[in-house]
Amino acid sequence: MSVAARYARLVEEIAAELRACGREEESVTIVGVAKRQPLDRVREAIEAGLHDVAENRLQEAERAYPQLPPVRKHFIGRIQTNKAKGIAALFDLVQSVDRLDAGLALARAAAVAGRALPILIQVNVSGTERYGCPPEEAPTLAQRLRAESSLCVEGVMAMGPFDADRAAVAAAFETAAKTLARVGGNTLSIGMSNDWREAIRAGSTMVRIGTALFGERI
Ligand SMILES: *Cc1c(COP(=O)(O)O)cnc(C)c1O
Numbered sequence: 001m002s003v004a005a006r007y008a009r010l011v012e013e014i015a016a017e018l019r020a021c022g023r024e025e026e027s028v029t030i031v032g033v034a035k036r037q038p039l040d041r042v043r044e045a046i047e048a049g050l051h052d053v054a055e056n057r058l059q060e061a062e063r064a065y066p067q068l069p070p071v072r073k074h075f076i077g078r079i080q081t082n083k084a085k086g087i088a089a090l091f092d093l094v095q096s097v098d099r100l101d102a103g104l105a106l107a108r109a110a111a112v113a114g115r116a117l118p119i120l121i122q123v124n125v126s127g128t129e130r131y132g133c134p135p136e137e138a139p140t141l142a143q144r145l146r147a148e149s150s151l152c153v154e155g156v157m158a159m160g161p162f163d164a165d166r167a168a169v170a171a172a173f174e175t176a177a178k179t180l181a182r183v184g185g186n187t188l189s190i191g192m193s194n195d196w197r198e199a200i201r202a203g204s205t206m207v208r209i210g211t212a213l214f215g216e217r218i
Contacts (some may be wrong), residue, residue, distance in 0.1 A: 033210035127159030155187030
């Protein structure tokens, strides 16, 4: 199946899942995760209607985005503080802020760039994930970063547990949704290729889809 066909099918499947949960259509943004994907696949999805593209490495992103039509750019990788300047300059939404020093480094870089940078707090809701702020510490981290006028804390991002049963995935996403309620904001970025249905049932407003859209990574 072509990438364009996979994108069209995904849009339909997400709309159907939203209807099934009694949620409004188009209340979920699809973010295409372009890490380690050939750019022609990403271009094909954008031409088919994809508006949002995520990268997890600054260098790859700096190379990729200029070769693509204009999109909303998402950073979803580990934030190294020495890369904060480049990240704050390039991305429209930094989803992976999981600790104070990373948030403050972005705040300084965004202030120098003269912008208010939208960010999400990455929360660890699974035993299989290395990164992410513990859910109980997320409200304090968000409050501290909201004191920075060059940041705009818009919500929460989380990864579901890998190789877990569906009930464990759903429970992890419930924790993410509860954490958003305590952190504040409107964006709940949960759901990937293998668990976006559970994520939508838990209230996801943003799914991050790599392989189910673009195929296997290289
Ligand atoms: C790789 C990645 C994704 C996409 O994963 P797929 O299983 O290919 O959909 C989503 N979010 C983050 C943070 C990732 O690193």
